[in-house]
Amino acid sequence: xxxxxxxxxxxxxxxxxxxxxxxxxxxxxxxxxxxxxxxxxxxxxxxxxxxxxxxxxxxxxxxxxxxxxxxxxxxxxxxxxxxxxxxxxxxxxxxxxxxxxxxxxxxxxxxxxxxxxxxxxxxxxxxxxxxxxxxxxxxxxxxxxxxxxxxxxxxxxxxxxxxxxxxxxxxxxxxxxxxxxxxxxxxxxxxxxxxxxxxxxxxxxxxxxxxxxxxxxxxxxxxxxxxxxxxxxxxxxxxxxxxxxxxxxxxxxxxxxxxxxxxxxxxxxxxxxxxxxxxxxxxxxxxxxxxxxxxxxxxxxxxxxxxxxxxxxxxxxxxxxxxxxxxxxxxxxxxxxxxxxxxxxxxxxxxxxxxxxxxxxxxxxxxxxxxxxxxxxxxxxxxxxxxxxxxxxxxxxxxxxxxxxxxxxxxxxxxxxxxxxxxxxxxxxxxxxxxxxxxxxxxxxxxxxxxx
Numbered sequence: 001x002x003x004x005x006x007x008x009x010x011x012x013x014x015x016x017x018x019x020x021x022x023x024x025x026x027x028x029x030x031x032x033x034x035x036x037x038x039x040x041x042x043x044x045x046x047x048x049x050x051x052x053x054x055x056x057x058x059x060x061x062x063x064x065x066x067x068x069x070x071x072x073x074x075x076x077x078x079x080x081x082x083x084x085x086x087x088x089x090x091x092x093x094x095x096x097x098x099x100x101x102x103x104x105x106x107x108x109x110x111x112x113x114x115x116x117x118x119x120x121x122x123x124x125x126x127x128x129x130x131x132x133x134x135x136x137x138x139x140x141x142x143x144x145x146x147x148x149x150x151x152x153x154x155x156x157x158x159x160x161x162x163x164x165x166x167x168x169x170x171x172x173x174x175x176x177x178x179x180x181x182x183x184x185x186x187x188x189x190x191x192x193x194x195x196x197x198x199x200x201x202x203x204x205x206x207x208x209x210x211x212x213x214x215x216x217x218x219x220x221x222x223x224x225x226x227x228x229x230x231x232x233x234x235x236x237x238x239x240x241x242x243x244x245x246x247x248x249x250x251x252x253x254x255x256x257x258x259x260x261x262x263x264x265x266x267x268x269x270x271x272x273x274x275x276x277x278x279x280x281x282x283x284x285x286x287x288x289x290x291x292x293x294x295x296x297x298x299x300x301x302x303x304x305x306x307x308x309x310x311x312x313x314x315x316x317x318x319x320x321x322x323x324x325x326x327x328x329x330x331x332x333x334x335x336x337x338x339x340x341x342x343x344x345x346x347x348x349x350x351x352x353x354x355x356x357x358x359x360x361x362x363x364x365x366x367x368x369x370x371x372x373x374x375x376x377x378x379x380x381x382x383x384x385x386x387x388x389x390x391x392x393x394x395x396x397x398x399x400x401x402x403x404x405x406x407x408x409x410x411x412x413x414x415x416x417x418x419x420x421x422x423x424x425x426x427x428x429x430x431x432x433x434x435x436x437x438x439x440x441x442x443x444x445x446x447x448x449x450x451x452x
Contacts (some may be wrong), residue, residue: 001269003265003268003310003311003314004310004314004317006268006269006272007268007269007272007276007314007317007318008272008276008314008317008318008321009269009272009276010272010273010276010277010278010279011276011277011278011317011318011321014277014278014279018278018279018325021282021328022278022324022325022327022328023328024328025327025328025329025330026324026327026328026386028330029328029329029330029427030059030327030328030386030404030405031388031402031403031404031405032402032403032405032425032426032427032429032431033400033401033402033431034052034400034401034402034403034408034423034425034431034432034433035398035399035400035431035432035433036050036052036394036398036399036400036410036412036423036432036433036434036435037397037398037432037433037434037435038050038394038397038398038399038412038435038437039397039434039435039436039437040436040437040438041437041438042437044394044397044414044437045414045415047414047415048393048394048412048413048414049391049392049393049394049399049412049413049414050391050392050393050394050399050401050410050411050412050413051389051390051391051410051411051413052388052389052390052391052392052401052403052408052409052410052423053389053408053409053411054387054388054389054403054404054406054407054408055406055407055408055409056089056133056406056407057089057382057386057404057405057406058404058405058406058407058424058425058426058427059327059332059333059334059404059405059406060089060090060135060296060333060334060335060336061087061088061089061090061334061335061336061378061382062088062089062090062091062092062135062137062334062335062336062337063084063087063088063090063091063092063336063337063338063339063340063364064091064092064094064139064299064336064337064338064339064340065084065091065092065093065094065120065125065128065129065136066092066094066118066119066120066339066344067080067118067120067339067340067341067344068080068081068120068124068125068128069081069120069124070117070118070120070344071344072350076369079369080340080341080369081128081132083340083365083369083371083375084132084134084340085132085133085134086379086383087364087375087378087379087382087383088134088337089133089134089135090134090135090136090137090334090336091125091128091129091134091135091136091137092137092139092298092299092336093122093125093126093129093136093137093138093139093178094118094119094120094122094125094139095122095138095139095140095141095170096119096139096140096143096146097143097146097147097148097151097166098146098147098148098149099116099119099146100119100122101148101166102116102148102149103150104148104150104151107169108121108122109121109122109123109173110123111123111124111127118344118346122173122174126174126177126178130177135179135180136177136178136179137178137179137180137181137182137219137336138170138174138178138180138181138182139182139185139221139298140181140182140183140184140185140221141166141167141170141181141182141183141184141205141209142163142183142184142185142205143182143184143185143186144186144187144191144192144193144195144196145185145186145189145191145192147192147193151193152192152193154193154194154195155194156194156195156198159193159194159195160195160204163195163205163208164208167208167209167211167212167213168212170212171212171213175212175213175215175216178216179216179217180216180217180218180219180253180254181209181213181216181217181218181219182218182219182220182221182256182298183205183206183209183218183219183220184202184205184206184220184221185221185222185256186221186222186223187201187202187222187240188222188223188224188236188237188240189223202240202243202244203244203247203249206218206244206249206251206252207249209251210249210251214251217253217254218251218252218253218254219253219254219255219256219296219298220240220241220244220252220254220255220256221256221257221258221298221299222237222240222256222257222258223258223260223299224258225237225257225258225284226257226259226274226275226280226281226284227274228273228274228280230284231280231283231284231287232287233287233290238287238288238291241255241291241293242291245291252293253293253294254293254294254295254296254333254334255288255291255293255294255295255296256295256296256297256298257284257295257296257297257298258297258298258299258300259275259297259299259300259301259322260299260300260301260338261275261301261302261303261360261362262301262303262357262360265303265305276318276321276322278321278325281322281325281326282325282329285326285329285331285332286329288331289330289331293331294331294332294333295329295331295332295333296332296333296334296335296336297326297332297334297335297336298334298336299336299338300322300335300336300337300338301337301338301339301357301360301362302315302318302319302322302362302374303315303360303361303362304360304361304362304372304374305360305361306361307342307361307366311361312372312373312374313373315361315372315373315374316372316373316374316376316377317377319364319374319377319378320377320378320381323335323378323381324381327386337364337378338362339357339362339363340363340364340365341363341364341365341366341367341369342358342361342362342363342365342366342367342372343358343363343366343367344358344363344367345357345358345360345362345363351367353367364378386404387404388401388402388403388404388408390403394412403425404425405425405426405427406424406425407422407423407424407425408422408423408424408425409421409422409423410422410423410433410435412435412437419435419437421433421435
């Protein structure tokens with residue numbers, strides 16, 4: 001059987017029912033009604049119109065930023081900087097302890113720090129995000145698999161003291177600039193430290209995060225979640241989160257769920273029933289919803305398995321189906337793809353497609369950073385299909401439109417006169433904007449000003 005038939009089997013079989021639920025969910029959970037009130041000292045002319053142009057999404061579409069200025073040529077570095085914001089409004093920034101502080105007491109925060117491959121300095125990442133209007137996200141505060149060598153034989157008390165120093169230093173430098181922090185990651189697997197096996201590893205880490213990051217969004221993260229046997233409240237990850245909440249940890253904002261499809265091509269027909277099946281994906285999101293927390297797909301890789309035209313098109317079809325399914329669920333707040341480009345993945349020499357995670361061809365760009373169909377498809381979804389541009393006429397001093405939640409530029413026009421302002425349409429806001437037009441606006445038609 002052809003790969004297209006097996007990989008896309010469940011999306012095709014459920015096409016009509018899933019489309020109906022996805023369209024309904026996107027309309028209900030990703031859009032809101034906006035009302036623009038126009039106030040003027042003078043009677044409003046009959047030709048006043050309001051144009052709303054969406055600039056970015058409230059929903060977070062992200063990728064890791066691990067290759068920022070890490071390529072072998074300046075041409076690739078520049079192209080990566082341009083391609084990233086074409087699709088993404090969130091970037092995962094590497095805070096792996098082993099690479100951020102390979103020498104104790106000398107963290108690599110600043111831009112001029114010694115280089116470590118796939119680990120650009122946080123200052124560089126935050127600066128880039130600020131320039132491009134991208135939200136940075138920390139990965140991760142306490143990830144026991146990436147301990148610096150100087151900590152691996154530490155006692156539990158010593159580990160805690162040094163971990164608190166790390167939290168404090170990161171908070172002092174980045175809490176104002178980075179809205180969200182992953183606190184713990186992959187605690188369902190084996191750890192390296194003695195502290196990892198202590199009963200209070202999770203609770204201690206989360207209480208420490210609450211102390212140093214009280215105003216930030218805090219995320220828990222783990223993998224091996226998207227399998228049918230985990231779709232119940234007795235799965236270890238669900239019970240781990242539930243235990244944290246029962247033990248008084250209230251500052252958990254989002255449940256992170258990794259979605260790396262790292263399995264051989266020969267396993268795809270069987271794996272598709274769990275990972276490329278809209279019904280099962282929705283069931284898992286529904287399972288975690290009663291916790292009352294937001295959900296994130298924190299690390300996503302969809303393999304193409306090769307650079308062939310057919311395999312790249314199948315990857316694009318899968319990504320379109322997966323993103324549509326995730327975007328339609330009320331609990332989901334972010335989907336973060338992992339590696340933007342092929343050939344630069346974990347545990348592999350750049351360009352060696354036979355080793356490490358490179359073998360999956362899981363990027364959205366090719367090794368030369370040319371666009372794969374998956375990149376173009378995702379860009380079309382975010383920038384066109386899930387994008388709002390509305391032009392409405394003002395009636396009785398009001399104009400209304402329904403649009404995707406996010407930041408907008410609002411233009412109020414009358415003849416040649418134009419007033420421009422910003423507006424945020426949000427799931428949590430009242431979504432009403434009042435624009436005050438100054439006196440004489442109906443007579444003076446040669447001005448462009450900002451609304452109050």
